[in-house]
Amino acid sequence: MESIDKWFQREVIQWRTGAAIAWSVITLPIISIVYLFLTSFQLFHPLQWTTDFVSSLFSLTFLSNIVLIMLVNAGFYVYSKNTYTVIPTMSITRFSQLPQLCKGSVMMYAALCWGCGLILGWVCTCILGDRYTSLSKQCAADSELYCINEYHLFVVLYGGFTGKMYIVYHYINQNNVLHFPTLQQAKFFQVRGRMPRTAWSALGHVIFQIKFFYIFYYLFGNIPRDAIAETLSLKFERESRLDSLFGLLFDVALLWQTILVGLFIQFSWCYGALLYKVYNTQYYEFPVSTMFDNFKNKCLVDSLSCTNLPLLQALGFMDLDLLAKHSYTRRKELFSLSQPGGHPHNWNKILAVCLAVIQEMNDTVQEVNWKILANAPVRQPHAEKTASNGTSDGLKHRSSTTDGTSKPATSAVKDKIVNGLKKRSLLTFFTGEVPDNTHKNLFASAFIQIWAVDALSSLVVASFHEDSFGVVQMSLRDIITVILNLQENIDKHFKLTGGVSRRVTKDVNNNDVPLKYLLQSSLKSSIYSIINTFGKHLLDIGLPMETEKKLHHFLDYRE
Numbered sequence: 390m391e392s393i394d395k396w397f398q399r400e401v402i403q404w405r406t407g408a409a410i411a412w413s414v415i416t417l418p419i420i421s422i423v424y425l426f427l428t429s430f431q432l433f434h435p436l437q438w439t440t441d442f443v444s445s446l447f448s449l450t451f452l453s454n455i456v457l458i459m460l461v462n463a464g465f466y467v468y469s470k471n472t473y474t475v476i477p478t479m480s481i482t483r484f485s486q487l488p489q490l491c492k493g494s495v496m497m498y499a500a501l502c503w504g505c506g507l508i509l510g511w512v513c514t515c516i517l518g519d520r521y522t523s524l525s526k527q528c529a530a531d532s533e534l535y536c537i538n539e540y541h542l543f544v545v546l547y548g549g550f551t552g553k554m555y556i557v558y559h560y561i562n563q564n565n566v567l568h569f570p571t572l573q574q575a576k577f578f579q580v581r582g583r584m585p586r587t588a589w590s591a592l593g594h595v596i597f598q599i600k601f602f603y604i605f606y607y608l609f610g611n612i613p614r615d616a617i618a619e620t621l622s623l624k625f626e627r628e629s630r631l632d633s634l635f636g637l638l639f640d641v642a643l644l645w646q647t648i649l650v651g652l653f654i655q656f657s658w659c660y661g662a663l664l665y666k667v668y669n670t671q672y673y674e675f676p677v678s679t680m681f682d683n684f685k686n687k688c689l690v691d692s693l694s695c696t697n698l699p700l701l702q703a704l705g706f707m708d709l710d711l712l713a714k715h716s717y718t719r720r721k722e723l724f725s726l727s728q729p730g731g732h733p734h735n736w737n738k739i740l741a742v743c744l745a746v747i748q749e750m751n752d753t754v755q756e757v758n759w760k761i762l763a764n765a766p767v768r769q770p771h772a773e774k775t776a777s778n779g780t781s782d783g784l785k786h787r788s789s790t791t792d793g794t795s796k797p798a799t800s801a802v803k804d805k806i807v808n809g810l811k812k813r814s815l816l817t818f819f820t821g822e823v824p825d826n827t828h829k830n831l832f833a834s835a836f837i838q839i840w841a842v843d844a845l846s847s848l849v850v851a852s853f854h855e856d857s858f859g860v861v862q863m864s865l866r867d868i869i870t871v872i873l874n875l876q877e878n879i880d881k882h883f884k885l886t887g888g889v890s891r892r893v894t895k896d897v898n899n900n901d902v903p904l905k906y907l908l909q910s911s912l913k914s915s916i917y918s919i920i921n922t923f924g925k926h927l928l929d930i931g932l933p934m935e936t937e938k939k940l941h942h943f944l945d946y947r948e
Contacts, residue, residue: 510548
């Protein structure tokens, strides 16, 4: 029988990815037309601007360029689908991020981005026309000699540079991570709502990277230029504006067209990534149970247990959360008993998976807390400190009477050098820890636990009126215990790491809010939801003494 991950990839992910790529390619002509409109910009000659735009729009050259753009980007989108992930891996320091970019798959993707960037840069020079069209041009109107066109070379090389820098944006800036929407909306409204942010982000990235390309071209641009000129037997113009720093920086037209080329490439790729994310994070409804043999291993509980395909597991927990909050019919099916036998198989299986993922996070956070406590410095008594200071003073005095090559003196010099280097701002920037990345790695998959906690609490609350057989109340002791234990360990972790709790609105679709705060908010709100439903009757279900003590804090509203 086919496994659920292979079935889901074939029946769901391939269709969603295909639709995302198709729409990305279909909308490329619109993006290209906007690009053409901006490239022909003439502020003081609006009539000439409109005439040039319309004549270029219906030209055969522009139409053929659009076809080439669609083909190049289609191949890029197809290859890029393998680079997306659900659970990111973040390096602790910026220096340790370099090995992430040196993997074989990333290097292949970098080569693809560079090549596609060069091709798109060349296509943009064809659209621009005028002085950007060809790599070579006549040195003079009446001359048979041909010179290299440095404006064309500059734009094409910048296209490749933009493709190369896209790797940094894609991997280091976590553009390849799928974020699941909190509010379920139609795909059109999701794309429309996130489009301005995508465009603004692409523009910011282009402005950030263009200064590095200008510096690079001024210092090393002569290397590819001279190599191409020598290979193609091209001459150099005596007055080349890009040979001097003044000509390069103050050519406003070149700067404007370069920014537009970078924005065109960056936005078209980011737009494709946006569509991929929207399509593949769309809600999918799994059957709670089924009578058909072909789908017996493709139910909701199977998706929750599938660790081979994190996207499938995430969609399963999203479906469970929505089921628990909004679907009365599916909740009744979940609370039902099997016939014959009268066993709550559906509930028992889903409960076991939810408790397992919550307990896994609990064990991980608890282990990290123990390590922090074990590595914490221990304060010595004052008398011990005085004695040790006296001893060290005596050692210092004796070492000063010996030669300067003693071992303690050498170690002190080494430590001083190392500490001095660490204080250098540039070195600290690369070797110091990236703020909050340690927590982000610890809570990278916390959205699974958030959905599991929310779903269990919603099902417990709904069971008060809907659970005719009391199958949920029989598990209430285990649910409350595991949620309270995780809540306690999360709070303890915040205190040990100096993290400050903040209020988080769970109904706001904000991917910038760290998952650790969302998890903490989810735990507390879930506990209070259960307490507001069952009240002090929870003390009668036989909770362990420690768990009961924790529960009293919530019953008294002291948390």
